[in-house]
Amino acid sequence: MAKKLSIRDIANELNISKTTISFILNGKAREKRISDVLTEKVLKYVAEKGYKPNQLAKSLSTGKTMIIGLMVEKISDYFFAQMAYHVEELAYDSGYKILYCSTDNDLLKTRELISLFRDRHVDGYIITPPAGLEKDVQALIDDGLPVVLFDRYFEDVDSSYVVLDNYKASYDAVKYLTQKQFKNIGFIELDSDQSQMKDRRNGYLKALQESDLVPMVLRVPFSNSPDKTMKHLIDFIEQNKNMDALFFATNYLAFEGVKALGKLKFKIPQDMAVIAFDDHQAFDIYTPTITAVAQPIDELAKKSIHTLLNMLNSQSTVYKQEKVIVPANLIIRDSTEKNNL
Amino acid sequence: MAKKLSIRDIANELNISKTTISFILNGKAREKRISDVLTEKVLKYVAEKGYKPNQLAKSLSTGKTMIIGLMVEKISDYFFAQMAYHVEELAYDSGYKILYCSTDNDLLKTRELISLFRDRHVDGYIITPPAGLEKDVQALIDDGLPVVLFDRYFEDVDSSYVVLDNYKASYDAVKYLTQKQFKNIGFIELDSDQSQMKDRRNGYLKALQESDLVPMVLRVPFSNSPDKTMKHLIDFIEQNKNMDALFFATNYLAFEGVKALGKLKFKIPQDMAVIAFDDHQAFDIYTPTITAVAQPIDELAKKSIHTLLNMLNSQSTVYKQEKVIVPANLIIRDSTEKNNL
């Protein structure tokens, strides 16, 4: 490999100092009152030779890496994959690159990953935190590192975050069902106390309460195999014969639920209406199409990056911690439209 | 932020040289014949203080960043998202981190991204190259940088790659249809001359030829809107009334195709059998379930990382370029099983 050109080589070649070149390359020629002639000459030479400064050296001396650490629950999940795509695009537009990792919602793994990212001096963090990460997030903030939590937040930590309005989204979805005259609405959620789940549950409960309806809730253990989840679902459906609608707290649960309903020979929506939280491509092609609470992922990504960039561009390291709550869209499809049949 | 401990601080504190500490930290204590007592002392101190070496400084002096550049077509696509997840896991196991980006299959964008990754001195590359990237891949190889192409390859470039056996997978899928007595099998592909598409098309043509059947091929322009794609599909289906089976070269096309068939009131598989290339979660829950050619993504990811790690661990920078071809699995579901009805 042809040895890469360094700033020193250029300095020698052009018989000027590294300092001058560095100033010119960093757009400080004017500020440092370097002659236009010299500036031109250096810029021309650099363009000709295709010189690119070594970012490692630059980072070591400035302390900035221009890298954002993106820690999502699982990059392969539809929601996080979309998020990653949008975040990447916006970050690159601002000159930042993305180092990513999946936490698998595992506390110890996440701690390890934060430590790795710190060793690499990433400039800022976008994190979907697993339960129990409060102290670690606080530690990042205390150390003056820009952090934006995403998808969920901690009530006890004063951090920036960008989340969906899970409570209202869930409330609206259930309200829609009650308006459609469904009376026995089951809720199927993950066994998790993270904010996003809690808010979804509370929205459901609130909407039922307003109509004097009785809650029926199934909590599916987090780390269940698909088979076990299926069994839980089937039991739940069979034990609540009077149910006429099911609200699933995640799209994954909805997939399993729809399969379970199929096995039990339930017709959707005649025998059971279905709404899923978190939209998915597949909901639009399935027959019947599935009504879903859609998260505006591009919007969530945009707000996350903007919030982070604001912190990165701030002079102080005591950041204003911004809380951003984004409304969801209820996308009505066939799985709730009994009357259209 | 509490100033981070550096190797120099430790040297001062312990009254020994940075050299000695560096040797101990890098596991060269034995080799450098440093006393066990001193080694212990240093290790203990470091553990106590939670000292972590600055990776930037380390990278600058060793020239290794322990970062792999992952350049996929689009991180949000199911296939690439899965790939990213598996690659990440395996890379982290070997101490590597992942810097990722989406090429959008855009040649200029990809060139720009390679340049950015080079500036950051990533140690190796996994790339799903867009058409036209031959010279750039060759340049990386010539400069002694480890590169593994993924999902597609260039016939004219002697590079490592890991790809599916697209030709055989496609041939087998069509062969399956002919054995099922389908006689008029249409093929719907993207208008692309990249290796993966070409191999899929050729496998289809070969299988038809062996049964003396007539090809019917629709090429959908790459950058079409969904609406336009839909129109192409509907026209194609209407103009070929005799078709009894459709083979889609990508899962995205299959989604659109299934929608189109729905609009035209075709029943699957009675009026039209369907096979999709590249499996998708949704194919298993759709009614009827969709037969698909599945790519073993974990296997592809594993081979890619292993191939790259072999190069990274090699002494020489003139690497043996490995070509890995992975077989696909035909997953038979309801959309091809007329006789079961």
Place this chain on the structure above:
DNA sequence: CTGAAAGCGCTTACAG
């Protein structure tokens, strides 16, 4: 067994 010193390739406070 251990350390002083040079080097990786940048930036920037300071001096003139």
Place this chain on the structure above:
DNA sequence: CTGAAAGCGCTTACAG
């Protein structure tokens, strides 16, 4: 207007 020098925090060839 421009440059010599110190510094970022590591590694390692060399010397003893």
